Amino acid sequence: MDAELIARSQHLYQPIVHLESGKTVGFEALVRGPAEWGLESPLRLFEWAEARGWAEELDIELFSRAIDGAPLHGDLFINVRGTTVVKHWETIVRNISQFTKGRITVEVTEQVDVRDLPMLVEAARRIHEAGARVALDDVGSGYASLEWLMRMEPDVLKVDLVFSQAVVDSPWAREIVRSLTQLSKSVGSALVAEGIETEAMREALQQLGVRWGQGYLFSRPAPAEAFAP
Secondary structure, three states, X not given: OOHHHHHHOEEXXXXXXXXXXXXXXXXXXXXXXXXHHOOOOHHHHHHHHHHOOOHHHHHHHHHHHHHHOOOOOOEEEEEEEHHHHHHHHHHHHHHHHOOOOOOEEEEEEOOOOOOOHHHHHXXXXXXXXXXXXXXXXXXXXXXXXXXXXXXXXOOEEEEOHXXXXXXXXXXXXXXXXXXHHHHHHHHOOEEEEOOOOOHHHHHHHHHOOOOEEOOOOOOOOEOHHHHOO
């Protein structure tokens, strides 16, 4: 793997807030590759790494760096590809053990098709045992299905921004979010809405029972030092 690529990459952090009070409860770590290489976008960065066979190694290295550079307060949410979780859960657990217990949430992204769901479920169990939470990212899009929810039993559901941004005008979006709210309450999972950009979106989501959210309405991603307590 290219050491210079790692050195030139950085993490920004976006607050996750309580929608009613506006209080920050945690941060999501968002990687940015070197802009001068055309890899600032996380999607482009991982496409580049995938083409060279480095994607999972990059994922693991970035997981560690996200922890090292994180704000000193609040929970920390870190995206990890599903295949990385399956193959490298031991490394993830070692990294978790070096952080304050209970502060890390591993967000399993749906962007990669994990064909061996039982192995992912077992990896998630090991992560739980290490004292971290497991989230299912971008619920409603990608490869995840109701089976993923049933088998993984995630602690946190991250509602895909497509639904958050349609909730003001679309009855379908509102009913989908309402159903996810009811589901999360019934099984004891937290529900976080992504991509909130306007006050109208925040109000609509809050009326549907969503308690936590993130998006440009509250803050753009920024370096950790911007969120000093």
